[in-house]
Amino acid sequence: MHGSSTDISGFLGGYYLFLAAMNAVMAFHVWHNRHRVGEAIFWIVVFFGLMAAAASSLGHSPPGLPEGLRNAVNYATGPVIYSVGTTALLVLAFVLRKFLVQPRVAWILLNVSLVLMGLSMVDPNFAAIVTKPDNVPIVGLVFLLGFFTWLATAQAVKNDERLKQGLEPLEKLDNEKVLVWPDLVYTELICMVALTAFLLIWAISLQAPLEEPASRVKTPNPSKAPWYFLGLQEMLVYYDPWMAGVVLPSLVLVGLAAIPFLDFNKKGNGYYTIDERKFSYLIFQFGFLEMWVTLIILGTFFRGPNWNIFGPFEFWDPHKVLALNNVDLSQYFWIYGMGEALPKAPPGSSLVWEILYILKREWLGIALLIGYFVALPPLMAVTVFRSFFVKMGFVRFMLMANLLLFMAALPLKMVLRWVWNLKYIVSIPEYFLNF
Amino acid sequence: MIRESQVWKSIFRHPMPQDRRNRIVVMLTNFFLHLHPVSVKKQGIALSYTWCMGGVTFFLFLVETVTGVLLMFYYRPTLEWAYNDILSLRDVTSLGILRELHRWGAHAMVITVWLHMYRVFLTGSYKPPREFNWVVGVILLLLTLLLSFTGYLLPWDQLAIWAITVGSNMARATPVLGHEGPGQQLLNLQGIDMITNASDARFALLGERFVGEGTLNRFYILHCIAIPLAVSLLLAIHFWRVRKDGGISGPL
Numbered sequence: 001m002h003g004s005s006t007d008i009s010g011f012l013g014g015y016y017l018f019l020a021a022m023n024a025v026m027a028f029h030v031w032h033n034r035h036r037v038g039e040a041i042f043w044i045v046v047f048f049g050l051m052a053a054a055a056s057s058l059g060h061s062p063p064g065l066p067e068g069l070r071n072a073v074n075y076a077t078g079p080v081i082y083s084v085g086t087t088a089l090l091v092l093a094f095v096l097r098k099f100l101v102q103p104r105v106a107w108i109l110l111n112v113s114l115v116l117m118g119l120s121m122v123d124p125n126f127a128a129i130v131t132k133p134d135n136v137p138i139v140g141l142v143f144l145l146g147f148f149t150w151l152a153t154a155q156a157v158k159n160d161e162r163l164k165q166g167l168e169p170l171e172k173l174d175n176e177k178v179l180v181w182p183d184l185v186y187t188e189l190i191c192m193v194a195l196t197a198f199l200l201i202w203a204i205s206l207q208a209p210l211e212e213p214a215s216r217v218k219t220p221n222p223s224k225a226p227w228y229f230l231g232l233q234e235m236l237v238y239y240d241p242w243m244a245g246v247v248l249p250s251l252v253l254v255g256l257a258a259i260p261f262l263d264f265n266k267k268g269n270g271y272y273t274i275d276e277r278k279f280s281y282l283i284f285q286f287g288f289l290e291m292w293v294t295l296i297i298l299g300t301f302f303r304g305p306n307w308n309i310f311g312p313f314e315f316w317d318p319h320k321v322l323a324l325n326n327v328d329l330s331q332y333f334w335i336y337g338m339g340e341a342l343p344k345a346p347p348g349s350s351l352v353w354e355i356l357y358i359l360k361r362e363w364l365g366i367a368l369l370i371g372y373f374v375a376l377p378p379l380m381a382v383t384v385f386r387s388f389f390v391k392m393g394f395v396r397f398m399l400m401a402n403l404l405l406f407m408a409a410l411p412l413k414m415v416l417r418w419v420w421n422l423k424y425i426v427s428i429p430e431y432f433l434n435f
Numbered sequence: 436m437i438r439e440s441q442v443w444k445s446i447f448r449h450p451m452p453q454d455r456r457n458r459i460v461v462m463l464t465n466f467f468l469h470l471h472p473v474s475v476k477k478q479g480i481a482l483s484y485t486w487c488m489g490g491v492t493f494f495l496f497l498v499e500t501v502t503g504v505l506l507m508f509y510y511r512p513t514l515e516w517a518y519n520d521i522l523s524l525r526d527v528t529s530l531g532i533l534r535e536l537h538r539w540g541a542h543a544m545v546i547t548v549w550l551h552m553y554r555v556f557l558t559g560s561y562k563p564p565r566e567f568n569w570v571v572g573v574i575l576l577l578l579t580l581l582l583s584f585t586g587y588l589l590p591w592d593q594l595a596i597w598a599i600t601v602g603s604n605m606a607r608a609t610p611v612l613g614h615e616g617p618g619q620q621l622l623n624l625q626g627i628d629m630i631t632n633a634s635d636a637r638f639a640l641l642g643e644r645f646v647g648e649g650t651l652n653r654f655y656i657l658h659c660i661a662i663p664l665a666v667s668l669l670l671a672i673h674f675w676r677v678r679k680d681g682g683i684s685g686p687l
Binding site: 134137140141144145148151152155156168169171172173174175176177178179180181182183184185187188191192195196199200202203204206207208209210211212213214215216218219220223224225226227228229232233236240241242244245246247253256257259260261263265266267268269270271272273277281284288428431432433 | 452458473474476478480486490491498518538539540549554559563565570573576584591593594600604605617620645686
């Protein structure tokens with residue numbers, strides 16, 4: 001799979017053969033075990049379609065997406081579409097979860113996404129990014145996360161249905177105890193053998209990347225952090241490094257560690273459920289799938305030279321120029337609003353005067369931040385989150401409210417940036433204090 | 436013959452675990468197996484429930500340890516040799532997939548840690564009495580990322596130093612302790628800045644003002660000794676607490 005795009009058709013041939021085999025097994029399964037002949041015929045048709053794709057791939061003309069469609073996708077790719085789109089997809093998946101968890105629907109979605117992946121691989125720009133050795137695990141991560149989210153949701157939907165009828169969750173039905181030898185030890189052994197085989201195959205078929213020797217004078221464009229930190233690097237677009245690189249990652253860890261002490265809901269302990277713990281479920285999924293994983297995907301596959309956003313089929317042109325004129329809130333207020341210059345202490349004034357002038361210049365942003373982080377939590381406590389406040393007590397509630405507000409601040413800042421080109425709400429570059 | 440020998444019997448005190456009694460005894464008398472209880476709830480070990488991701492993560496940690504030790508035989512963390520050693524590891528050394536196993540294992544480990552935590556969250560298994568073990572897990576997540584991050588530098592190619600440069604530049608902006616961080620001016624002694632680019636948080640991380648040989652040495656030691664030791668200790672606590680906090684998770 002590594003190397004130039006010339007051998008991609010061979011890889012795609014194998015890829016489609018694998019997909020075809022997958023569907024053949026599925027057809028056999030629904031015919032033999034479920035006795036659904038019509039559905040089996042459908043998967044056989046899919047099987048033949050995939051075999052045809054495999055044949056033409058092996059004949060060095062793999063099927064691809066039409067150029068018009070690829071151009072349209074590139075054209076539509078932008079931060080707003082990407083963020084709104086992924087959020088909308090996740091919300092939709094949540095709302096339609098009862099429909100989506102049906103094995104049949106999931107199987108169709110899996111097929112569609114794998115075929116789309118195959119069709120896109122023909123595009124040299126797409127293939128160049130996806131087959132970069134260090135990016136391969138992220139492709140794997142996307143599919144693994146899709147699978148496990150489906151698996152968990154399917155069990156949660158079943159349990160929620162049972163709980164609604166007053167039954168126990170499925171996990172509670174089987175109270176039988178088994179001996180660890182052989183039941184668990186053998187599972188572990190099989191897992192280890194399978195994993196070893198998997199790692200060996202991966203290691204043999206994909207060489208670890210090794211670029212030119214390190215050179216401090218040659219800066220690659222783009223310079224990217226390791227993939228699992230790309231969400232943090234993406235935050236650098238919206239926050240200063242002290243926030244994106246230090247404060248927010250620390251808060252992520254603190255927030256994760258605080259979860260068991262903030263979640264006062266006794267239900268949903270030890271089994272899959274969504275309805276019994278909707279609030280914590282939604283907050284976690286928003287934080288993990290939207291704020292962590294989709295930002296990593298954005299940073300890996302869509303951020304190119306100069307950290308510009310590129311479409312999935314777009315050439316990473318380092319000369320692509322995007323007009324960016326970001327404006328601070330204080331500039332909005334004083335220059336555009338009041339028609340004055342930014343307040344500035346006269347030269348030679350004392351430190352106290354300088355700080356007073358800075359406070360005058362930034363008063364609006366500071367007031368907004370105080371309102372957001374100081375005034376909003378008590379307001380939440382007496383309105384929407386009243387019952388939370390009563391159950392959690394002052395300290396726990398304030399911690400939760402502030403963590404939630406910090407989490408919500410990122411999408412808020414993103415929106416402010418895209419819609420009004422807002423750079424900083426409070427901008428005090430004199431003291432490296434920008435927010 | 437062998438099983439009747441004194442040597443065999445000195446290692447394995449009991450016959451093969453083929454009947455109920457010996458299957459119980461084996462769990463109690465074998466050092467490696469005694470991490471487990473003797474019996475578990477059948478539901479608790481169902482693959483669709485656990486995803487096996489905690490175990491897979493631990494196994495990957497072992498893979499990383501073994502391949503890592505082997506890689507240390509071939510690798511010298513100096514500007515003169517680091518890159519060349521990796522090159523010859525690829526081109527000259529027999530069984531040249533050692534680095535591949537190590538690197539892909541590392542990527543996989545980051546992913547499996549996430550999936551393990553994802554499962555623990557979705558089953559609510561962090562709830563009492565397992566709060567503390569979740570916190571230990573969060574620290575292990577951080578250490579896994581740091582292990583991967585420190586290892587990223589060692590091949591000493593363009594990918595390595597620039598990823599570490601981008602990643603560690605943020606430490607420059609640490610509040611109070613970074614030389615470009617807010618509150619940096621607070622620490623000064625009679626007008627002399629205490630926090631400069633040669634004394635701030637980033638310098639402590641890199642051992643230099645930029646990613647250089649000092650950094651390579653520091654990251655090498657962190658990667659091969661300091662962080663693995665910390666991980667091992669926390670893993671022991673993590674496993675021990677699984678047993679003490681009510682065993683493998685399941686509905687109460």
